[in-house]
Amino acid sequence: MSQAAELTTDQxxxxxEVKKSTPLRGFWRKFRKQRLAxxxxxxxxxxxGVAAIGPAIAPYTIDQPDYANVLQGPSLEHLAGxxxxxxxxxxxxxxxxxxxxxxxxxxxxxxxxVGTFLGLISGFxxxxxxxxxxxxxxxxxxxxxxxxxxxxxxxxxxxxxNVIIAVAIxxxxxxxxxxxxxxxxxxxxxxxxxxxxxxxxxxxxxxxxIFPGTVSSIIVYITMRIGTAILTxxxxxxxxxxxxxxxxxxxxxxxxGRDYLNxxxxxxxxxxxxxxxxxLAFNLLGDGLRDALDPKxxx
Amino acid sequence: MKKTILVLFLFILAIALIGCSNSSSxxxxxxxxxxxxxxxxxxxxxxxxxxxxxxxISMDPHDTNDTLSYSAxxxxxxGLVGFDKDMNVIPVLAKEYSxxxxxxxxxxxxxxxxxxxxxxxxxxxxxxxxxxxLSDPDSKLIRASLFQIIKExxxxxxxxxxxxxxxxxxxxxxxxxxxxxxxxxxxxLKEYGNDVSQHPxxxxxxxFKEWQPGDYLTATKNEEYWNTSGDEVDSITFxxxxxxxxxxxxxxxxxxxxxxxxxxxxxxxxxxxxxxVVENSPSIVTRYMAMNTMKKPFNDIKVRQAIxxxxxxxxxxxxxxxxxxxxxxxxxxxxxxFYSKQDPYKFDxxxxxxxxxxxxxxxxxxxxxxxxxxxxxxxxxxxxxQQLDQINIKVEVVPMESGTLSDSIxxxxxPDDAKLEMYYGGWSPSTGxxxxxxxxxLGGKSAFPPNSYNTAxxxxxxxxxxxxxxxxxxxxxxxxxxxxxxQKKLWDDVPWAFLAVDDTIFGKKNYLEGIYLLPDGSLxxxxxxxxx
Numbered sequence: 001m002s003q004a005a006e007l008t009t010d011q012x013x014x015x016x017e018v019k020k021s022t023p024l025r026g027f028w029r030k031f032r033k034q035r036l037a038x039x040x041x042x043x044x045x046x047x048x049g050v051a052a053i054g055p056a057i058a059p060y061t062i063d064q065p066d067y068a069n070v071l072q073g074p075s076l077e078h079l080a081g082x083x084x085x086x087x088x089x090x091x092x093x094x095x096x097x098x099x100x101x102x103x104x105x106x107x108x109x110x111x112x113x114v115g116t117f118l119g120l121i122s123g124f125x126x127x128x129x130x131x132x133x134x135x136x137x138x139x140x141x142x143x144x145x146x147x148x149x150x151x152x153x154x155x156x157x158x159x160x161x162n163v164i165i166a167v168a169i170x171x172x173x174x175x176x177x178x179x180x181x182x183x184x185x186x187x188x189x190x191x192x193x194x195x196x197x198x199x200x201x202x203x204x205x206x207x208x209x210i211f212p213g214t215v216s217s218i219i220v221y222i223t224m225r226i227g228t229a230i231l232t233x234x235x236x237x238x239x240x241x242x243x244x245x246x247x248x249x250x251x252x253x254x255x256x257g258r259d260y261l262n263x264x265x266x267x268x269x270x271x272x273x274x275x276x277x278x279x280l281a282f283n284l285l286g287d288g289l290r291d292a293l294d295p296k297x298x299x
Numbered sequence: 300m301k302k303t304i305l306v307l308f309l310f311i312l313a314i315a316l317i318g319c320s321n322s323s324s325x326x327x328x329x330x331x332x333x334x335x336x337x338x339x340x341x342x343x344x345x346x347x348x349x350x351x352x353x354x355x356i357s358m359d360p361h362d363t364n365d366t367l368s369y370s371a372x373x374x375x376x377x378g379l380v381g382f383d384k385d386m387n388v389i390p391v392l393a394k395e396y397s398x399x400x401x402x403x404x405x406x407x408x409x410x411x412x413x414x415x416x417x418x419x420x421x422x423x424x425x426x427x428x429x430x431x432x433l434s435d436p437d438s439k440l441i442r443a444s445l446f447q448i449i450k451e452x453x454x455x456x457x458x459x460x461x462x463x464x465x466x467x468x469x470x471x472x473x474x475x476x477x478x479x480x481x482x483x484x485x486x487x488l489k490e491y492g493n494d495v496s497q498h499p500x501x502x503x504x505x506x507f508k509e510w511q512p513g514d515y516l517t518a519t520k521n522e523e524y525w526n527t528s529g530d531e532v533d534s535i536t537f538x539x540x541x542x543x544x545x546x547x548x549x550x551x552x553x554x555x556x557x558x559x560x561x562x563x564x565x566x567x568x569x570x571x572x573x574x575x576v577v578e579n580s581p582s583i584v585t586r587y588m589a590m591n592t593m594k595k596p597f598n599d600i601k602v603r604q605a606i607x608x609x610x611x612x613x614x615x616x617x618x619x620x621x622x623x624x625x626x627x628x629x630x631x632x633x634x635x636x637f638y639s640k641q642d643p644y645k646f647d648x649x650x651x652x653x654x655x656x657x658x659x660x661x662x663x664x665x666x667x668x669x670x671x672x673x674x675x676x677x678x679x680x681x682x683x684x685q686q687l688d689q690i691n692i693k694v695e696v697v698p699m700e701s702g703t704l705s706d707s708i709x710x711x712x713x714p715d716d717a718k719l720e721m722y723y724g725g726w727s728p729s730t731g732x733x734x735x736x737x738x739x740x741l742g743g744k745s746a747f748p749p750n751s752y753n754t755a756x757x758x759x760x761x762x763x764x765x766x767x768x769x770x771x772x773x774x775x776x777x778x779x780x781x782x783x784x785x786q787k788k789l790w791d792d793v794p795w796a797f798l799a800v801d802d803t804i805f806g807k808k809n810y811l812e813g814i815y816l817l818p819d820g821s822l823x824x825x826x827x828x829x830x831x
Contacts, residue, residue: 065685067614084618084678085685240672245681245696259564259674261544 030292037288040281047278051098058091063246071264080270083256089267092248093274099249100278103160103242104230107167112222114168115175116214120206122176123183134180137173145170149232153241160249163242167229178221182214216293224286227279234275250275340574342556342810342829345533349822350540350555354513359496360481361433362440366729369478370822371537374518375416376481376501379407379426380472386583386634386731386818388476392421392502396475402467402773405475409458413525415484416506423454428485430462442479445730467771469778473636473732478821504825505535513539531829550575550806557814559805559822563621566804574809579623579802583632583736583818584727586624588668588683588796589754591719596664603793605654607644610686614646616799619679624799630789631736632800634818635728637769637782641790644797651690663691669707670723672698680723683796694721709749714756722754725801729819733782738766741789755794762788 031037055062059079066086074081080089122133140148152166183206186192192209200208234251236242243249245256250271257267351370357363360372379393390396393407413421432438433446450465464471474480487500499507502525505518519534538555540546543562549555551573561569561577570577590597590606597603612626625633629641655661668683670676677698684694699707711717728736739751743763746753762785769781790797803816813826 063685067611067618070618085682240677240698244698245677246684255674256678259543259562262547263564263568 027292031288034288034291036284037292040284040288043277043281044285047097047101047281050094051101054095054098055091058088058094060088060091062091062095062248063087071260071267073264074266081264081266083253083267084260089253089270092253093250093271096248096250096253096271096274097278099160099243099247100230100234100251100275103164103167103233103249104226104282107164107233108171108222108225108229110164110168111171111225112175112218115172116179116211116218118172119176119179120183120211120214123180124187124202124206124210126184130180133176137176140170140173143170145228146232146235149236150239150241153236158241158244160243160247163233163236166236167232170232171225171229174225175218175221178217179214182217183210186210186213220286220290220293223282223289227282227286230282231275231279337571337574337576337809339809339830340553342808342831345531345829346536347532347534347557347811347827347829348536348538348549348555350538350546350549350558352539352541352543352546352560354539355510355516355537357496358499358507358510358516359440359493360479360483361429361438361442362493362496363479364441366727366820369729371516371518372481372499372501373478373503373821374505374535374824375499375503375507376483377503378476378478378480378482379409380476380480382476382731382817382819384815384817384823386636388472388731392482396472398472398773400773402469402471402771403464405462405464405471406455407460407462409460410525411458413502414523415486415502416500416521417484417486419484419486419500421482421502422457423460425482425485426460427452427454428488429480429482430460432488433479442477445474445477445479467773469770469773470730470732470734471773473730473735477730508534515539526825532827535824547806550808553808556811557805557807559803559816561804561806563623563804566621566623566806569806575806576809577804577806578815579804580816581625581632581634581818582727582801582803582816582820583634583731584725584801584803584820585627585630585632585736586679586723586725586798586801587627587630588798589722589724590794590796591717591721591754591756592758592794593714593717593756594720596658596660597720599658600793601654601658602660603796604644605651605658605690606687606692606796607793608647608651608654609690609692610683610796610798611646612643612798615679615682615686618682619675620799620801623802623804625802627797627800629786630741630795630797631728631733631786632818634731635733635736636731637733637779639779639783639786641786644793648689655690661691663693665693665695666720667695667697668721668723669697669699669704669719671704672700676723679798683723708754711748714747717748717756719754719756724752724754726752727819729821731819733778733786734766734770737782737785737789741794742766757789757792757794759788759792762792 064087068086069082070084070086072078072082078088078090080093083089118133122130148170149166152169153162156162156165187210192205195205195209233242237249237251238255240255243252245252253271254268260267351367353367355368355371356365357368358372360369360376363369377391379391380388380396381391383389392410392413394410396405396407398405409423409426415421430446430449430452433440433443434449436443436447448464448466448468449462451463453461455461482501483495484500487495487498491498504521504524506521508517508519510516516537517534520532540549546558547565547569550558551569566577569575590603592598616622616624616626626643628643629638631638668680670680680696680698684696687694708719708722726740739746741753741755741757741762743758747756748754765781765785769778772778803818803820805816807814810830812828812830814824817823
């Protein structure tokens with residue numbers, strides 16, 4: 001009882017600091033309530049950890065064939081069974097996490113950087129520059145994402161680097177659009193007018209005053225897009241345009257198992273589950289972040 | 300909303316787990332009984348449907364280069380000679396045939412009283428019309444190259460034809476047996492010109508009815524067929540069905556009575572169920588990996604030998620085609636004419652490592668392997684990559700789409716510019732003769748890409764001379780000797796990594812009899828019967 005009393009006094013003592021609510025604290029308070037997003041976030045952190053140390057924790061070597069044990073179903077020895085060459089699927093999924101996450105994160109990040117830049121100048125300067133950038137975006141939007149990526153790969157040639165470039169390119173217009181609309185609304189706020197009136201140069205206004213206002217929507221959109229990016233990269237690898245054998249990229253593993261759908265479904269199910277759960281986690285996290293960062297949603 | 304997601308997630312997980320448990324139980328019961336115990340299932344009607352993997356290209360045998368189109372054509376047309384189940388040449392429209400010793404003159408005595416489907420009589424004039432069309436260099440027919448060697452076709456009497464060649468060619472009788480040599484009604488040739496590819500008229504047991512490209516092709520029974528045959532089937536419909544799964548489903552449900560090829564992964568699991576019988580037999584299709592013998596390090600025979608010793612062919616066959624193949628033991632398959640068995644390069648890592656050391660490549664090297672991008676060939680290439688890794692050869696696998704592949708290999712004019720290092724490929728010599736199994740693939744400079752398929756850029760005078768000797772005579776004994784020597788030399792020179800000879804594999808309902816695949820992968824159904 002007395003302890004509880006102490007605690008309350010503690011709280012009241014430190015309360016002046018807590019109440020000085022910074023944006024970060026406010027975000028955390030809201031985000032904590034999104035249970036599903038929180039779980040997803042934890043899962044993604046774990047996944048990043050697995051990707052980082054990857055092969056070290058895998059029970060088998062990723063590329064070690066074992067022709068005496070091909071297409072074995074899941075067992076205690078091989079948690080997710082073995083593939084066509086007798087390689088341990090569980091180990092390969094762990095190894096593939098690094099590739100899939102790397103491709104997903106990097107491609108979205110690249111697309112976000114370029115898209116944000118284009119969106120900022122487009123929204124800030126307006127007029128013909130805005131028209132040109134937005135019309136180009138319209139053209140890119142007119143293609144279904146995967147088709148655009150296949151087209152780009154057809155020009156650049158297959159391979160993981162080119163998949164990253166392709167996915168980055170089709171992410172650019174979405175980021176440009178979102179950032180542009182934020183930039184336009186921030187541009188006409190009083191504080192930006194004020195900065196202008198004291199003679200700040202355009203670059204400074206964009207970087208110091210408009211860009212920070214767009215960050216929250218960029219972050220939300222990045223998390224939302226990573227899921228899609230991983231899925232697209234996996235699709236491209238499935239079609240043989242991305243990761244080349246013997247890479248344990250998840251999409252490539254799926255493609256490897258599609259001949260055995262009827263006879264050995266575990267070869268496709270486990271990499272499929274890995275893609276599914278990862279993409280779901282990123283999307284749920286994105287949802288949670290959006291709710292937490294959106295100032296319009298009341299607590 | 301969130302609950303729904305969770306429930307959905309658990310649901311999918313459950314399905315996944317059920318799927319897995321099925322798979323483990325499915326593995327155990329395959330291949331237990333041998334199929335004879337199965338009851339013969341009932342067939343309604345006498346119309347047969349055959350599901351095949353690709354679309355038909357043409358119904359003009361003189362202008363066809365895919366085995367599948369030939370399969371359909373062979374139900375409607377026949378040649379002077381043909382092949383039996385083991386690729387031996389047998390008389391068909393010719394009663395008998397003979398050749399002179401120099402292999403320059405071939406005489407055919409024809410069957411009498413045979414009529415084409417349009418009523419035109421089959422006689423020496425009809426044969427001449429067909430062979431003249433085939434040997435006309437201006438015809439631009441795909442198969443003209445096989446018959447261009449014909450100088451003259453002479454009508455001796457109504458049922459005797461004499462064909463004279465411009466130079467000796469010992470393998471000519473096999474060329475006549477090639478499906479490209481099938482006879483089309485001269486009336487149809489005149490009437491349709493090159494559109495005869497849409498209107499096939501032959502002498503075969505079935506008459507062409509309708510062809511919707513990409514959808515189906517139907518032929519009905521020839522009531523006036525000259526030869527005896529099972530007259531149990533009223534019509535045959537071919538349905539191109541590229542998707543492996545749908546082809547199998549068609550057979551299981553009875554929508555198709557016969558399918559080929561059966562994907563090797565599923566062959567065991569569908570066999571002996573629902574009245575389905577899966578049969579496989581050795582083909583003449585060889586699978587090999589060519590090494591560019593003009594390029595370092597493959598110009599060193601020790602490296603090529605080491606590669607052959609480093610690849611476990613039994614494992615290759617198990618992994619890549621699920622056991623439906625045999626290891627290669629010569630450059631041509633056992634069912635090819637003049638095949639002679641060689642001593643296999645048995646899997647021996649120590650020996651391979653030693654050879655690599657002797658060649659100065661103990662540390663290995665890096666190289667690229669080209670091939671098609673279908674799943675079977677990617678699987679094979681990935682397997683080779685794993686095997687060669689054991690002797691420190693780091694292989695980059697480059698699966699290419701067929702257009703890109705032929706561009707990369709067959710657009711190279713100067714052999715020194717060839718980027719090709721290793722190439723995984725297959726070959727089916729449709730004449731069934733050693734000549735077509737060796738000359739286009741390893742027959743010296745004249746076979747280098749872009750002219751032909753010598754992807755190993757192999758040019759050895761001894762072999763070239765032997766090939767020439769074998770062609771310059773019709774004497775079977777001399778030809779046999781020359782090809783035996785050539786095969787020995789090629790085996791010892793290892794321009795390829797010798798891998799496997801495929802099986803042909805088809806699935807049928809157990810009421811069908813007398814239908815099978817020839818070793819070259821084409822279909823034979825002249826004697827098809829429905830047994831109830």
